[in-house]
Amino acid sequence: QSALTQPPSASGSPGQSVTISCTGSSSDIGSSNYVSWYQQHPGKAPKVIIYEVTKRTSGVPDRFFGSKSGNTASLTVSGLQGEDEADYYCSSYVAHNTYVFGTGTKVTVV
Amino acid sequence: EVQLVESGGGLVQPGGSLTLSCAASGFVFSSDWMTWVRQAPGRGLEWVANIKQDGSKIYYMDSVEGRFTLFRDNAKNSLYLLMNSLRAEDTAVYYCARDHDYKIDYWGQGTLVTVSS
Numbered sequence: 381q382s383a384l385t386q387p388p389s390a391s392g393s394p395g396q397s398v399t400i401s402c403t404g405s406s407s408d409i410g411s412s413n414y415v416s417w418y419q420q421h422p423g424k425a426p427k428v429i430i431y432e433v434t435k436r437t438s439g440v441p442d443r444f445f446g447s448k449s450g451n452t453a454s455l456t457v458s459g460l461q462g463e464d465e466a467d468y469y470c471s472s473y474v475a476h477n478t479y480v481f482g483t484g485t486k487v488t489v490v
Numbered sequence: 491e492v493q494l495v496e497s498g499g500g501l502v503q504p505g506g507s508l509t510l511s512c513a514a515s516g517f518v519f520s521s522d523w524m525t526w527v528r529q530a531p532g533r534g535l536e537w538v539a540n541i542k543q544d545g546s547k548i549y550y551m552d553s554v555e556g557r558f559t560l561f562r563d564n565a566k567n568s569l570y571l572l573m574n575s576l577r578a579e580d581t582a583v584y585y586c587a588r589d590h591d592y593k594i595d596y597w598g599q600g601t602l603v604t605v606s607s
Binding site: 381383385405414420424425426427428431437469471474476477478479480481482483484 | 523525527534535537540543547549552553570587589590591593594595597598599600
């Protein structure tokens with residue numbers, strides 16, 4: 381199973397929005413309702429922020445928005461804050477209870 | 491509070507073996523799938539393997555199939571990953587995580603495995 385494709389980097393100024401894409405295929409994102417997004421700060425373990433495409437984990441601000449169209453999922457972070465600077469990974473459930481992760485996107489708040 | 495604590499990482503020579511352990515607490519361990527995810531230095535996340543609640547189903551990524559063995563002891567709330575025939579490309583931080591309702595929702599802090607001569 382090949383990794384899902386994400387842009388290596390994205391950036392925005394405080395208060396702006398940034399959208400990260402995650403492109404897969406009809407075998408993963410295109411056929412899955414179980415797309416998740418993870419946030420990872422340097423030296424820390426990942427934390428799930430979005431699951432089932434659009435649902436926010438408890439405590440995650442509504443500035444984080446997940447969506448999907450066809451074989452591509454997206455994460456939009458609006459009202460960027462310094463604490464949003466992190467690596468973001470998408471993930472899709474695939475057949476036989478396995479998962480595939482995206483290549484990761486480093487978000488910088490400039 | 492859910493806690494997952496990995497141990498067993500370290501330096502091992504190519505071709506060697508290592509067993510990782512994960513001690514779980516704060517939830518009913520026997521009720522959830524468990525999984526290992528790894529992250530090579532400076533690289534992205536990679537799903538490695540997972541195991542059903544009762545251990546009856548286990549799935550591996552292709553590159554570790556036949557070399558890694560995943561098992562659990564529900565009486566001890568523990569998860570184990572036996573890694574044989576280790577290669578340089580297995581060098582990574584290995585995270586133990588809970589696999590709950592098709593999302594990986596709790597992660598340990600990880601244990602570093604370095605395969606080098």
